Amino acid sequence: MQYYDTIILGGGAAAFSAAIYSARYQMTTLLIHEEFGGETSSAGPIENYPGFKKIDGFELMQNMEEQAKALGVTMVSGKAELTENIHHCFQVRVGKELFEGKTLIIAVGMERRKMGLPNEDALKGKGIHYCVTCDGPVFKKKVVAIVGGGDSAVKGANQLADVAEKVYMIVREKDLHRAEPINFEQLKKKVNVHVLYETEVRELVGEKKLKSIQLSKSINGSVTVDLHALFVAIGAIPRSSIPHELGVAMNDRSEIIVDRMMKTSVDGVFAAGDITDATGGFKQIVTAAAQGALAATSAYHDVGTHAANVCNLHAVPIVMPAHDIIKT
Ligand SMILES: Cc1cc2nc3c(=O)[nH]c(=O)nc-3n(C[C@H](O)[C@H](O)[C@H](O)COP(=O)(O)OP(=O)(O)OC[C@H]3O[C@@H](n4cnc5c(N)ncnc54)[C@H](O)[C@@H]3O)c2cc1C
Structure with a gap:
């Protein structure tokens, strides 16, 4: 078993920001990530993170990783599974290792989020x-579609x-009001993009690979559109299994309910980033990073107050002062 002041679950902007702050508070810090960089690493060019006019999302995450590494954060790659919460001591397993x-x-x-169509998987x-960002370049000069009406789409x-x-x-x-105006302006200039409003994908046609899609409305007299690829950008759902196991309170959208300092309903457990309800539906790299900083600050105060002694009880040998030993 390896012991840390704080264990951070995640590999995105929220987790790395929390790790940077935590290490600077001189806490022993473990960051466990399943996929390095989270959504930011595949978000493409980022033009709204302060300090960078334009930076590729993957490069931004590499910068955060480098900064965390230089501060002494321990990083483990793999899927974290919660094993136990014993009086404010959180045991997490990654493969055979226990922390x-x-x-x-x-x-x-x-x-x-998936479309939920029969042969989607x-x-x-x-x-x-x-x-x-990952798969788009493969479809050079091909006919593709993207489904979704938000800023990511x-x-x-x-x-x-x-x-x-x-x-x-x-x-x-019937419109793209959820998109950032600057991205929508760019879209309007793309002559090869055909926006089909008030339209849904009804069917995916193809066995070994996608051949066409069936729409809810016809375009040019047909509901069938032949395609090389369909990109799905219809939002996301919080990964709620770990908070659920811990008994952390969540809202009806399965977001973790946090206070202004990122405290959850469970003592010693903090949350940050897209998984929380902290910024309403507004979920960005800058908000995730800010919440990570707050969560680390709360964890630091928590360790400094009651967590320090409780969790160490079974981590270090207990030496009782002579006057506390009861002779029988
Ligand atoms: C296509 C697209 C474009 C975007 N463009 C922008 C943009 O231009 N500007 C902007 O500010 N925001 C943008 N965003 C939003 C931004 O990417 C997110 O708000 C941000 O990534 C949230 O960070 P996070 O750390 O909360 O979560 P995530 O980035 O989702 O990271 C979650 C991490 O947790 C890890 N994880 C999950 N389960 C486990 C587990 N059990 N054990 C260990 N690790 C686990 C994942 O592997 C991942 O590393 C975009 C999003 C998308 C999808």
Whole structure:
């Protein structure tokens, strides 16, 4: 068993920011990440993170990792599973390794929402894709579509337009009001993007790979559109299994309910980033990083007050002062 002042679950902006602050508070810090960099690493060019006019998301995350490493943060790659919460001591397993923390920071983010169509899973990676930055470049000069009406979908359509010959953007709503105005302005200039409002994907056609999709509305007299790829950008849902196991209070959207200092309903457990309800529906790298800093600060105060002695009881041998020993 390895012991830490704080264990941070996650590998995105919230987790790395928490790790940087935690290490600077001189706490022994373990960061466990399943996929390095989280959503930011595949978000493409980032133009709204202060300090960088434009930076690739993966590079931004590498910078954060480098900073955390230089401060002495221990990093372990793998899926973290919670084993126990014994009076404010949090045991976490990664494969065969077991770790214990006096405090726990949950920054596991959200997972991409699926369309829920019958052969969606079977066609994943075979024409159905969830990451434009990762898979978009493969479809150079091809006909592709992206489904979604939020800012991520608009950013994705802009990226695809620079690679593909034609991009259909399938939007359930009647407008793109949820997109950042600057991204929407860029979209309007892309002549090869055809936005289909108030339209839904009804069916995915293809066995070994995607051949076409069936829409709820016809375009040019047909509901069938032949495609090389369909990118899905319809939002995400919080990864709620660990908070659920811990008994952490969540709202009806499965976001962790936190106070202004990122405390959850469970003593010694803090949360940061997209998994929380802290900023309403507004979930960005800058808000995740800010929440990570707050969560680490709360963990530091927690370790300094009651967590320090409690969790160490079974980590270090207990030497009782002579006058406390009761002779029988
Ligand atoms: C396509 C797209 C474009 C975007 N563009 C922008 C943009 O331009 N600007 C902006 O500010 N924001 C943008 N965002 C939003 C931004 O990426 C997120 O707000 C941000 O990544 C949230 O960070 P996070 O650390 O909370 O979560 P995430 O980045 O989702 O990281 C969660 C991490 O937790 C890890 N994890 C999950 N479960 C476990 C487990 N059991 N054990 C260990 N690790 C686990 C994951 O592997 C991952 O590393 C974009 C998002 C998308 C999808």
